[in-house]
Amino acid sequence: MRTDVEDLVLRYGEATALDRMTFSLAENKIYGLLGRNGSGKTSLLSVLAGFRRETSGRVRVDGRPVFENGALTREISLIRDAGETIDIGTVGDVFYFAEWLRPRWDGAFARELLDLFGLKPKMNVKTMSKGQRSALGVVVGLAGRAPLTMFDEAYLGMDAPSRYAFYDALLADYAEHPRTIILSTHLIEEIGALFEDVLIIDRGRLVVHEDRDTLLSRGTSVTGPAAQVEAFTAGMNVLGTKELGPTRSAAVYGELDEARRRKAAEAGLELGPISLQDLFVHLTGGTSR
Numbered sequence: 001m002r003t004d005v006e007d008l009v010l011r012y013g014e015a016t017a018l019d020r021m022t023f024s025l026a027e028n029k030i031y032g033l034l035g036r037n038g039s040g041k042t043s044l045l046s047v048l049a050g051f052r053r054e055t056s057g058r059v060r061v062d063g064r065p066v067f068e069n070g071a072l073t074r075e076i077s078l079i080r081d082a083g084e085t086i087d088i089g090t091v092g093d094v095f096y097f098a099e100w101l102r103p104r105w106d107g108a109f110a111r112e113l114l115d116l117f118g119l120k121p122k123m124n125v126k127t128m129s130k131g132q133r134s135a136l137g138v139v140v141g142l143a144g145r146a147p148l149t150m151f152d153e154a155y156l157g158m159d160a161p162s163r164y165a166f167y168d169a170l171l172a173d174y175a176e177h178p179r180t181i182i183l184s185t186h187l188i189e190e191i192g193a194l195f196e197d198v199l200i201i202d203r204g205r206l207v208v209h210e211d212r213d214t215l216l217s218r219g220t221s222v223t224g225p226a227a228q229v230e231a232f233t234a235g236m237n238v239l240g241t242k243e244l245g246p247t248r249s250a251a252v253y254g255e256l257d258e259a260r261r262r263k264a265a266e267a268g269l270e271l272g273p274i275s276l277q278d279l280f281v282h283l284t285g286g287t288s289r
Protein backbone atom coordinates (compact mmCIF):
# COMPACT_ATOMS: atom_id res chain seq x y z
CA MET A 1 0.00 0.00 0.00
CA ARG A 2 1.22 3.46 -0.78
CA THR A 3 2.32 5.32 2.32
CA ASP A 4 2.79 9.07 2.58
CA VAL A 5 4.34 10.79 5.54
CA GLU A 6 4.58 14.55 5.70
CA ASP A 7 6.27 16.61 8.39
CA LEU A 8 5.73 13.81 10.89
CA VAL A 9 6.59 14.67 14.48
CA LEU A 10 6.26 12.29 17.43
CA ARG A 11 7.04 13.48 20.94
CA TYR A 12 7.05 11.58 24.20
CA GLY A 13 6.56 14.44 26.64
CA GLU A 14 9.56 16.71 26.13
CA ALA A 15 11.50 14.16 24.04
CA THR A 16 11.22 14.33 20.26
CA ALA A 17 11.45 10.83 18.77
CA LEU A 18 10.50 11.73 15.18
CA ASP A 19 11.52 15.11 13.90
CA ARG A 20 9.64 16.39 10.82
CA MET A 21 9.94 13.33 8.62
CA THR A 22 8.68 13.46 5.06
CA PHE A 23 8.75 10.52 2.65
CA SER A 24 6.59 8.27 0.51
CA LEU A 25 6.74 4.51 0.14
CA ALA A 26 5.62 2.84 -3.05
CA GLU A 27 3.33 -0.15 -3.29
CA ASN A 28 4.89 -3.59 -3.49
CA LYS A 29 8.48 -2.97 -2.51
CA ILE A 30 10.76 -4.25 0.24
CA TYR A 31 12.22 -1.48 2.36
CA GLY A 32 15.04 -1.70 4.86
CA LEU A 33 14.70 0.63 7.82
CA LEU A 34 18.05 1.27 9.48
CA GLY A 35 19.04 3.44 12.39
CA ARG A 36 21.11 3.30 15.54
CA ASN A 37 19.61 2.50 18.93
CA GLY A 38 17.09 5.12 19.90
CA SER A 39 17.00 6.69 16.42
CA GLY A 40 13.22 6.30 16.14
CA LYS A 41 12.59 3.10 14.13
CA THR A 42 10.05 1.57 16.50
CA SER A 43 8.39 4.96 16.97
CA LEU A 44 8.01 5.40 13.22
CA LEU A 45 6.63 1.89 12.65
CA SER A 46 4.22 2.32 15.57
CA VAL A 47 2.79 5.45 13.98
CA LEU A 48 2.54 3.79 10.54
CA ALA A 49 0.66 0.89 12.15
CA GLY A 50 -1.70 3.19 14.03
CA PHE A 51 -0.42 2.01 17.45
CA ARG A 52 0.51 5.59 18.28
CA ARG A 53 -0.93 8.88 17.22
CA GLU A 54 1.42 11.40 15.59
CA THR A 55 2.01 14.59 17.56
CA SER A 56 1.80 16.60 14.32
CA GLY A 57 2.14 16.10 10.59
CA ARG A 58 0.27 13.77 8.25
CA VAL A 59 0.39 10.01 7.89
CA ARG A 60 -1.62 8.49 5.06
CA VAL A 61 -1.72 4.84 4.04
CA ASP A 62 -3.61 4.21 0.84
CA GLY A 63 -4.57 7.90 1.03
CA ARG A 64 -6.29 7.52 4.42
CA PRO A 65 -5.29 8.55 7.95
CA VAL A 66 -4.27 5.53 10.01
CA PHE A 67 -4.90 6.26 13.66
CA GLU A 68 -8.18 4.77 14.96
CA ASN A 69 -9.09 3.56 11.48
CA GLY A 70 -10.02 -0.08 12.07
CA ALA A 71 -10.82 -0.88 8.44
CA LEU A 72 -7.37 0.29 7.42
CA THR A 73 -5.34 -1.17 10.29
CA ARG A 74 -6.62 -4.67 9.42
CA GLU A 75 -4.57 -4.21 6.26
CA ILE A 76 -1.47 -3.11 8.16
CA SER A 77 0.60 -5.56 10.16
CA LEU A 78 3.42 -4.68 12.54
CA ILE A 79 5.25 -7.60 14.11
CA ARG A 80 7.43 -6.58 17.01
CA ASP A 81 9.88 -8.56 19.06
CA ALA A 82 9.21 -11.87 20.78
CA GLY A 83 8.10 -10.47 24.12
CA GLU A 84 4.99 -9.02 22.57
CA THR A 85 3.37 -12.10 21.09
CA ILE A 86 -0.14 -12.15 22.47
CA ASP A 87 -0.40 -14.71 25.27
CA ILE A 88 -3.73 -16.19 24.37
CA GLY A 89 -3.17 -19.87 24.90
CA THR A 90 -1.90 -22.09 22.12
CA VAL A 91 -0.42 -21.47 18.70
CA GLY A 92 -3.77 -22.62 17.30
CA ASP A 93 -5.52 -19.87 19.30
CA VAL A 94 -3.10 -17.27 17.91
CA PHE A 95 -3.98 -18.46 14.41
CA TYR A 96 -7.71 -18.31 15.18
CA PHE A 97 -7.30 -14.70 16.31
CA ALA A 98 -5.11 -13.81 13.30
CA GLU A 99 -7.65 -15.29 10.89
CA TRP A 100 -10.39 -13.21 12.49
CA LEU A 101 -8.27 -10.05 12.29
CA ARG A 102 -6.58 -10.40 8.90
CA PRO A 103 -8.77 -10.47 5.81
CA ARG A 104 -6.01 -12.05 3.69
CA TRP A 105 -4.95 -14.72 6.21
CA ASP A 106 -3.72 -17.93 4.54
CA GLY A 107 -4.12 -20.81 7.02
CA ALA A 108 -2.42 -23.43 4.82
CA PHE A 109 0.61 -21.18 4.41
CA ALA A 110 0.67 -20.53 8.17
CA ARG A 111 0.75 -24.29 8.87
CA GLU A 112 3.52 -24.75 6.30
CA LEU A 113 5.55 -22.06 8.05
CA LEU A 114 4.91 -23.67 11.45
CA ASP A 115 6.48 -26.88 10.14
CA LEU A 116 9.38 -24.92 8.73
CA PHE A 117 10.17 -23.53 12.19
CA GLY A 118 9.45 -26.77 14.05
CA LEU A 119 6.37 -25.39 15.86
CA LYS A 120 3.12 -27.20 16.63
CA PRO A 121 -0.46 -25.88 16.82
CA LYS A 122 -0.89 -27.31 20.35
CA MET A 123 2.14 -25.52 21.81
CA ASN A 124 1.37 -23.17 24.67
CA VAL A 125 2.65 -19.68 23.79
CA LYS A 126 3.59 -18.87 27.41
CA THR A 127 5.98 -21.80 27.68
CA MET A 128 7.61 -21.33 24.27
CA SER A 129 11.23 -20.16 24.12
CA LYS A 130 12.08 -16.62 23.00
CA GLY A 131 13.19 -17.86 19.59
CA GLN A 132 10.02 -19.93 19.16
CA ARG A 133 7.89 -16.92 20.01
CA SER A 134 9.83 -14.83 17.50
CA ALA A 135 9.22 -17.51 14.89
CA LEU A 136 5.51 -17.50 15.72
CA GLY A 137 5.47 -13.72 15.25
CA VAL A 138 7.12 -14.12 11.87
CA VAL A 139 4.56 -16.78 10.85
CA VAL A 140 1.67 -14.48 11.82
CA GLY A 141 3.31 -11.59 9.92
CA LEU A 142 3.89 -13.58 6.74
CA ALA A 143 0.63 -15.55 6.63
CA GLY A 144 -1.42 -12.40 7.29
CA ARG A 145 -0.31 -11.07 3.89
CA ALA A 146 -1.20 -7.51 4.92
CA PRO A 147 -0.63 -5.08 2.04
CA LEU A 148 1.61 -3.11 4.42
CA THR A 149 3.63 -5.58 6.50
CA MET A 150 6.31 -4.44 8.92
CA PHE A 151 8.76 -6.49 10.95
CA ASP A 152 10.47 -4.58 13.73
CA GLU A 153 13.51 -6.72 14.60
CA ALA A 154 10.97 -9.50 14.94
CA TYR A 155 13.48 -12.18 13.97
CA LEU A 156 16.17 -11.15 16.47
CA GLY A 157 15.55 -14.02 18.87
CA MET A 158 15.63 -16.64 16.11
CA ASP A 159 18.74 -18.72 15.46
CA ALA A 160 20.63 -18.32 12.17
CA PRO A 161 19.07 -21.29 10.28
CA SER A 162 15.57 -20.07 11.26
CA ARG A 163 16.38 -16.51 10.20
CA TYR A 164 17.61 -17.67 6.81
CA ALA A 165 14.52 -19.85 6.43
CA PHE A 166 12.46 -16.72 7.18
CA TYR A 167 14.29 -14.64 4.54
CA ASP A 168 13.76 -17.36 1.92
CA ALA A 169 10.08 -17.76 2.81
CA LEU A 170 9.56 -14.01 2.73
CA LEU A 171 11.14 -13.62 -0.71
CA ALA A 172 9.27 -16.59 -2.18
CA ASP A 173 5.92 -15.42 -0.83
CA TYR A 174 6.58 -11.80 -1.80
CA ALA A 175 7.23 -12.93 -5.41
CA GLU A 176 3.79 -14.58 -5.49
CA HIS A 177 1.94 -12.01 -3.39
CA PRO A 178 3.66 -8.64 -3.78
CA ARG A 179 3.08 -6.21 -0.93
CA THR A 180 4.89 -3.38 0.81
CA ILE A 181 7.26 -4.79 3.40
CA ILE A 182 9.38 -2.83 5.85
CA LEU A 183 12.15 -4.66 7.68
CA SER A 184 13.70 -2.76 10.55
CA THR A 185 17.00 -4.32 11.51
CA HIS A 186 20.49 -4.11 12.93
CA LEU A 187 21.50 -7.25 10.99
CA ILE A 188 22.48 -5.24 7.93
CA GLU A 189 25.04 -7.64 6.49
CA GLU A 190 22.59 -10.50 6.77
CA ILE A 191 19.39 -8.90 5.49
CA GLY A 192 20.75 -6.11 3.28
CA ALA A 193 20.38 -8.13 0.06
CA LEU A 194 16.59 -8.29 0.56
CA PHE A 195 16.10 -4.54 0.47
CA GLU A 196 15.01 -2.79 -2.70
CA ASP A 197 15.09 0.63 -1.03
CA VAL A 198 16.81 1.77 2.14
CA LEU A 199 15.63 4.29 4.71
CA ILE A 200 18.18 5.44 7.25
CA ILE A 201 17.07 7.47 10.21
CA ASP A 202 19.31 9.23 12.67
CA ARG A 203 18.10 10.95 15.81
CA GLY A 204 14.53 11.10 14.58
CA ARG A 205 15.39 12.45 11.16
CA LEU A 206 15.39 10.73 7.80
CA VAL A 207 18.94 11.00 6.43
CA VAL A 208 18.79 8.58 3.48
CA HIS A 209 15.92 7.30 1.35
CA GLU A 210 17.28 5.64 -1.70
CA ASP A 211 17.28 2.64 -3.96
CA ARG A 212 19.80 0.22 -2.40
CA ASP A 213 21.97 -0.14 -5.50
CA THR A 214 22.12 3.63 -6.04
CA LEU A 215 23.06 4.11 -2.40
CA LEU A 216 25.79 1.47 -2.68
CA SER A 217 27.10 3.06 -5.88
CA ARG A 218 27.69 6.32 -3.98
CA GLY A 219 30.18 4.74 -1.63
CA THR A 220 33.75 3.98 -2.73
CA SER A 221 36.85 2.97 -0.86
CA VAL A 222 40.08 4.54 -2.11
CA THR A 223 43.16 2.60 -1.07
CA GLY A 224 46.86 3.26 -1.63
CA PRO A 225 49.85 5.16 -0.26
CA ALA A 226 48.62 7.68 2.34
CA ALA A 227 49.91 10.79 0.51
CA GLN A 228 48.26 9.82 -2.80
CA VAL A 229 44.98 8.95 -1.10
CA GLU A 230 44.99 12.28 0.68
CA ALA A 231 45.70 14.22 -2.53
CA PHE A 232 43.04 12.32 -4.48
CA THR A 233 40.30 12.69 -1.90
CA ALA A 234 40.95 16.39 -1.16
CA GLY A 235 37.65 18.25 -1.49
CA MET A 236 35.63 15.01 -1.55
CA ASN A 237 33.14 13.89 1.07
CA VAL A 238 35.38 11.57 3.10
CA LEU A 239 33.32 9.52 5.53
CA GLY A 240 36.24 7.92 7.32
CA THR A 241 39.78 6.60 6.91
CA LYS A 242 41.73 3.56 8.04
CA GLU A 243 45.51 3.23 8.15
CA LEU A 244 47.50 0.03 7.83
CA GLY A 245 51.21 0.90 7.94
CA PRO A 246 51.92 3.23 5.01
CA THR A 247 48.62 2.30 3.34
CA ARG A 248 45.49 4.36 3.81
CA SER A 249 41.93 3.47 2.90
CA ALA A 250 39.43 6.31 2.67
CA ALA A 251 35.67 5.81 2.39
CA VAL A 252 34.23 8.51 0.13
CA TYR A 253 30.60 9.32 -0.55
CA GLY A 254 29.42 10.63 -3.92
CA GLU A 255 29.56 9.75 -7.59
CA LEU A 256 33.03 9.17 -9.07
CA ASP A 257 32.96 9.97 -12.79
CA GLU A 258 35.14 8.30 -15.42
CA ALA A 259 37.77 11.09 -15.32
CA ARG A 260 38.18 10.67 -11.54
CA ARG A 261 38.41 6.92 -11.88
CA ARG A 262 41.15 7.29 -14.53
CA LYS A 263 42.99 9.69 -12.26
CA ALA A 264 42.85 7.16 -9.44
CA ALA A 265 44.26 4.44 -11.68
CA GLU A 266 47.07 6.74 -12.83
CA ALA A 267 47.94 7.47 -9.19
CA GLY A 268 48.07 3.72 -8.48
CA LEU A 269 45.04 3.84 -6.21
CA GLU A 270 42.63 1.00 -5.84
CA LEU A 271 38.89 1.74 -5.90
CA GLY A 272 36.42 -0.65 -4.34
CA PRO A 273 32.89 -0.89 -3.02
CA ILE A 274 31.78 -0.10 0.54
CA SER A 275 29.35 -2.47 2.21
CA LEU A 276 25.89 -1.25 3.20
CA GLN A 277 26.86 -1.77 6.82
CA ASP A 278 29.97 0.44 6.50
CA LEU A 279 28.00 3.13 4.66
CA PHE A 280 25.41 3.02 7.41
CA VAL A 281 28.04 3.34 10.14
CA HIS A 282 29.65 6.30 8.41
CA LEU A 283 26.39 8.04 7.55
CA THR A 284 25.11 7.78 11.10
CA GLY A 285 28.20 9.19 12.75
CA GLY A 286 30.62 6.28 13.11
CA THR A 287 31.44 5.28 16.64
CA SER A 288 31.67 8.75 18.17
CA ARG A 289 28.50 10.75 18.61
Ligand SMILES: Nc1ncnc2c1ncn2[C@@H]1O[C@H](COP(=O)(O)OP(=O)(O)OP(=O)(O)O)[C@@H](O)[C@H]1O
Binding pocket: 012, 015, 016, 017, 035, 036, 037, 038, 039, 040, 041, 042, 043, 044
Ligand atom coordinates in the same frame (compact mmCIF):
# COMPACT_ATOMS: atom_id res chain seq x y z
N1 LIG B 1 7.35 5.14 25.56
C1 LIG B 1 8.35 6.05 25.47
N2 LIG B 1 8.40 7.09 26.33
C2 LIG B 1 9.38 8.01 26.27
N3 LIG B 1 10.37 7.99 25.36
C3 LIG B 1 10.38 6.97 24.48
C4 LIG B 1 9.37 5.95 24.48
N4 LIG B 1 9.64 5.08 23.49
C5 LIG B 1 10.76 5.53 22.89
N5 LIG B 1 11.21 6.66 23.47
C6 LIG B 1 12.39 7.46 23.05
O1 LIG B 1 12.23 7.80 21.70
C7 LIG B 1 13.45 7.67 20.99
C8 LIG B 1 13.28 6.70 19.83
O2 LIG B 1 13.05 5.39 20.36
P1 LIG B 1 12.70 4.16 19.44
O3 LIG B 1 12.33 3.02 20.32
O4 LIG B 1 11.72 4.57 18.40
O5 LIG B 1 14.13 3.88 18.75
P2 LIG B 1 14.65 2.64 17.90
O6 LIG B 1 15.35 3.20 16.71
O7 LIG B 1 13.54 1.69 17.64
O8 LIG B 1 15.73 2.01 18.88
P3 LIG B 1 16.35 0.51 19.03
O9 LIG B 1 17.17 0.24 17.81
O10 LIG B 1 17.20 0.64 20.24
O11 LIG B 1 15.19 -0.43 19.20
C9 LIG B 1 14.50 7.24 22.01
O12 LIG B 1 15.18 8.39 22.44
C10 LIG B 1 13.67 6.65 23.15
O13 LIG B 1 14.31 6.87 24.38
